[in-house]
Amino acid sequence: MAEIQKDIELKQGMSKKTKIIMIIGIVLLLAAIGGGVYWWLTKDASPAEEETEMAAQKAPPVYHEVTSPFIVNFSEQSNNQVRYLQIKMKVMARDQATIDLFALHEPALVHELLMLFYSQNYDDLSTTEGTQALQQASLETINSFLKQQDSSVTGLEAVYFTSLVMQ
Template sequence: MTQSGELDLEVKGGGTSKKTLIILISTIVMLVVAIAVGVVLFLTGALTPKAATGEAAANPKAPQHPAIYHSLDPAFVVNFYRQSQQQVRFLQVKMEAMARDSEIIEAIKTHTPAIRNNLLLLLSHQDYETIHTVEGKGQLREAARDEINQVLEDQAGIKGVEAVYFTSFIMQ
């Protein structure tokens, strides 16, 4: 120790080799820590590129292109029977279809009459008690998407509508 209370690491007669040894050990320790961190990141998947692991291929819902929306205008207006009160009810729905390929949107435009026909039939066969709930509306959205995809597959040999969204939903 020096007089000021600091530790003197230099040993007389071989100070340079001790400093070199300390630097070498420190370097080895840092290298081992860096390798350990790299191994942990690799094993947890944080360091693995998505293309190399096939994550993009394994997740088909990963967006490849931006969403394209097409409004199915005019609004659908149907009447249906409310069985619990034995009365006729009315439903007005505005919908938009979403796809990621402009070819799908063009096919929707081309086959709008068949799509509207199937959607009108679907909407008119709904039960008030079912579509009054959030879950019922979600099921109806999925059924509408399936109807559109079925028409596109039958008429154009393609399907690719990912979702149908209600932009207005009025029941009376």
């Protein structure tokens, strides 16, 4: 009878140890699965982080100054008074090839910009929004022209009015 009782205790003891080992195994398995999921998710996020990092590390800007100021009268005068616009401009790109293409075609670009400036309304340009819209239109005009000349060019990133006088 004592032997039967020892066998029962041993079987009960083994089952407790087995349960503990199984619980530890399950916890380790879940930890491994969690680590794998974490690694998988961060691996997928890495290219996005690399792109963000690459965008933050842009090439240094390259500037080009249009040496002659633009001086135009407005096609639509304000209050029947003759009004004039004078703009000095610099352009900025992130690669020298775009600036070189701009410099090569500068006479044609000056013509395009003069036509753009001539078509403006004095009253519209008297506001900050109007000036910013003209700046954006200048950028779009230049980039459109440059793309027509060479489709591989990245285009300008910005146009800066270094002087803007309206009389």
